[in-house]
Amino acid sequence: IDIKSLRGATGGVITIDPGYKNTGSCESAITFLDGEKGILRYRGYSIEDLAEKADFLEVAYLLIFGELPSSEQLAKFHKDIKAQSIVDDDIKKIIDAFPKSAHPMGVLASLTNALTAFNPSSVNVDSEEEMYHAIVKILGKFPVLVAWTMRKKQGLPLDYGDSSLGYVENVLKMMFKKPHEDYTLNPIVVNALDKLLILHGDHEQNCSTSTVRIVGSSHAGLFASLAAGISALWGPLHGGANQAVLEMLEGIRQDGGDTKKYMAKAKDKSDPFRLMGFGHRVYKNFDPRATIIKTAADEVLADLGVEDPILDIAKGLEKEALEDPYFVDRKLYPNVDFYSGIIYRAMGIPTEMFTVMFALGRLPGWISQWREMRLRKEPIGRPRQVYTGENHREFKNISDR
Ligand code: ACO
Numbered sequence: 001i002d003i004k005s006l007r008g009a010t011g012g013v014i015t016i017d018p019g020y021k022n023t024g025s026c027e028s029a030i031t032f033l034d035g036e037k038g039i040l041r042y043r044g045y046s047i048e049d050l051a052e053k054a055d056f057l058e059v060a061y062l063l064i065f066g067e068l069p070s071s072e073q074l075a076k077f078h079k080d081i082k083a084q085s086i087v088d089d090d091i092k093k094i095i096d097a098f099p100k101s102a103h104p105m106g107v108l109a110s111l112t113n114a115l116t117a118f119n120p121s122s123v124n125v126d127s128e129e130e131m132y133h134a135i136v137k138i139l140g141k142f143p144v145l146v147a148w149t150m151r152k153k154q155g156l157p158l159d160y161g162d163s164s165l166g167y168v169e170n171v172l173k174m175m176f177k178k179p180h181e182d183y184t185l186n187p188i189v190v191n192a193l194d195k196l197l198i199l200h201g202d203h204e205q206n207c208s209t210s211t212v213r214i215v216g217s218s219h220a221g222l223f224a225s226l227a228a229g230i231s232a233l234w235g236p237l238h239g240g241a242n243q244a245v246l247e248m249l250e251g252i253r254q255d256g257g258d259t260k261k262y263m264a265k266a267k268d269k270s271d272p273f274r275l276m277g278f279g280h281r282v283y284k285n286f287d288p289r290a291t292i293i294k295t296a297a298d299e300v301l302a303d304l305g306v307e308d309p310i311l312d313i314a315k316g317l318e319k320e321a322l323e324d325p326y327f328v329d330r331k332l333y334p335n336v337d338f339y340s341g342i343i344y345r346a347m348g349i350p351t352e353m354f355t356v357m358f359a360l361g362r363l364p365g366w367i368s369q370w371r372e373m374r375l376r377k378e379p380i381g382r383p384r385q386v387y388t389g390e391n392h393r394e395f396k397n398i399s400d401r
Contacts, residue, residue, distance in 0.1 A: 014384045021281075024205075026213065026378060030063060030368050031204040035282035040289065042202055043067070051292050056197040057081075057167045060364035063202050064135060064371060077136070082163045084140030088118040091145075095152050104149045104356045105234040111145045112138075113227035123221035131374065134222045135367050143167070146360050147174035150353050168194045171360065176348070188303040189347050193357075195296050196340055199289040200358050202365025206281075208232035208239065212366045213373045214381035222370055229366045230359050236276070239337075239362070242354040245277035246341035249310045252317075257309070259316040267326045277338030278321060279330070289336035297339045297346075306346045314342060 017023045032041040040047040043062050050059055054068070061069040061077050069077060094114055098107050115138070116123060122134040148158045157179055161170040169185050172193065177183040203209065211232040216225035233239035252262050266275040280287055301308060318334050321327040337358075344354050 014386055016386055019281075020205075020210075025210060025381065026205070026373065027376075028204060028369070028372060029066070030372060031202045031365070033204055033282060035280070035284050038283060038286045038288045038291075040203075047199065047288055048292065050201075051195050051198050054198065055166070055168070056194050056201075056361075059198045059201050060139065060367075063364045063368040078167065080132075080136040081140045081167070084137045085144060085161060085163070087115075087141050087144045087148075090118070091115070092148070092158055095148055095158065098152070100153060100155075103234075104153065104352050105230060105240070105359070107149045107152070108145060108356055108359060109227045109230040109234070111149070112142070112223055112230060115141060115145075116221055116223045119223070122223060124219075125222065125374075128375070131222075131371055135371070138223060138226065138367065139363065142363055143171045143174060143360065146356055147171065149356060150175050150350065153350065153352070166190075168197065186304075188300060192296055192300045192343055193347065196293065196343060196357070197361035199293060199336060200340075200361030200365075202362070202368060206238065207235070208362065209366060209369050212370050213378075216370045216373055217378055217381040222367070225370055226363070226366055229362075233359055233362065234355060239355045239358040241276055241335070242337040242341045242344070242358060243351055245337055246310070246345060246351050246354065248276045249313050249317075249341075252313050253309055257313055257316075259313060259320055263317070263320050263324060267324075275317065275321065275327075275332070277334055277341075278327065279332040280335045283333065283335065284331040286333050287335045290334045290338060293336055293339040293343070294334075297342050300343050300346050304346055308342065308346065310345070311342055314338065 015023065030043060032044070033039060042050060042059065043066055045054075045062065045068070050062075054062070057078060058069060058074060061067075061074060091111060091114060094111065095107065098110075119134075119137060121130075122137055125131050125134050144160065147161075151158055159174065159177065161174045163170075165173060165185075169190055172185060172190065173183050205213075208229040212225045212229035215228040216222070220228075236244040248262075252259060255261075262273070262275070265271050265273040266278075297311070300306075301311060318338070321332065321334075327333075340358070341351070341354050344357055345351070349357060
């Protein structure tokens with residue numbers, strides 16, 4: 001079918017597909033997933049291989065440019081990113097203006113958009129070279145914004161990173177280094193965060209990615225498109241689920257740890273409660289990322305010697321759900337966010353920062369999707385609708401209403 005002539009051929013017929021459950025918005029060569037079989041691949045490489053054998057920056061390069069980098073390409077990429085890791089000092093004034101209670105996702109979205117003002121050359125980018133420049137800029141500055149967002153909440157000074165470190169090591173140091181104290185990197189924590197970021201790297205046309213593509217399709221700049229994606233990710237039905245999972249588990253613990261009570265609530269259709277971290281729009285058998293992350297969670301907690309009653313509650317819920325006809329019939333399995341929060345918590349990352357960590361991992365995915373959309377010269381995104389409102393009405397003056 002010639003897609004372009006479809007509208008004319010159908011006489012203007014419009015497809016109504018709430019939630020776009022069956023509607024493709026683009027062709028893409030970045031991420032393949034098969035929800036029935038639980039397969040996820042970036043640029044053809046399995047998520048299992050990438051999580052085990054690659055590091056986050058390599059995966060970022062792969063997602064964005066389509067090939068695994070040679071060591072020279074990776075070194076240049078990292079050097080270019082590091083050269084862009086200074087954020088205008090006025091951004092600190094913006095951070096200071098937020099109330100301490102501000103949610104880090106709102107702060108991060110605002111700061112990402114604010115970067116546009118300080119980097120106007122990143123807005124109107126057309127050539128691959130201009131795109132590359134905007135891409136390394138945001139990859140350099142975003143971890144600084146992530147770290148500053150957390151440090152502001154904790155009342156810590158806003159410092160820059162350590163350019164001698166790897167990308168993920170630097171993120172950790174920027175987040176956790178206390179003034180006048182040395183910060184020693186724990187390889188177990190570095191490895192776990194690297195894995196988590198890789199697992200969140202891309203997930204084809206989910207809510208935030210579609211947002212980035214559709215905002216970018218108006219030729220709004222990369223940073224503005226990413227800021228919109230961050231806002232989309234914030235919601236508890238999407239990336240915000242990792243925070244919601246931990247809050248749910250904590251709530252169950254404080255309520256005496258009765259998992260059966262909460263299973264019953266989740267099944268009760270008159271109760272809006274949902275088991276956070278269960279179910280997925282696409283994975284209807286298992287989420288391959290959840291399998292990898294579950295093992296990583298066990299390893300991290302064992303290595304760090306963390307005994308967390310929350311983990312027992314999580315395992316209890318998982319076991320019960322896997323045996324419960326309600327969950328089995330609806331194919332509701334733990335998703336990636338069910339376990340990520342447990343690892344973040346063990347690392348000492350505050351609950352409100354969990355979705356920010358997701359955004360850091362998803363950044364290369366959003367960038368790659370934006371770049372692909374621009375290189376393919378996709379038209380502006382503009383869905384149709386079926387109008388169900390009033391027919392023509394005569395206007396009544398305010399005195400007659
Ligand atoms: N707990 C209880 N029941 C659920 C849950 C849940 N977590 N998820 C879905 N259901 C039920 C629905 O009530 C519905 O039941 P019904 O057929 O009797 O009406 C059925 O399962 C299908 O659910 P939908 O909402 O239609 O499925 P959809 O594909 O639209 O939603 C979603 C997927 C949003 C992830 C959903 O499962 C959910 O809300 N899960 C909890 C939030 C969550 O974990 N989100 C993270 C997603 S992963 C990510 O963004 C990285």
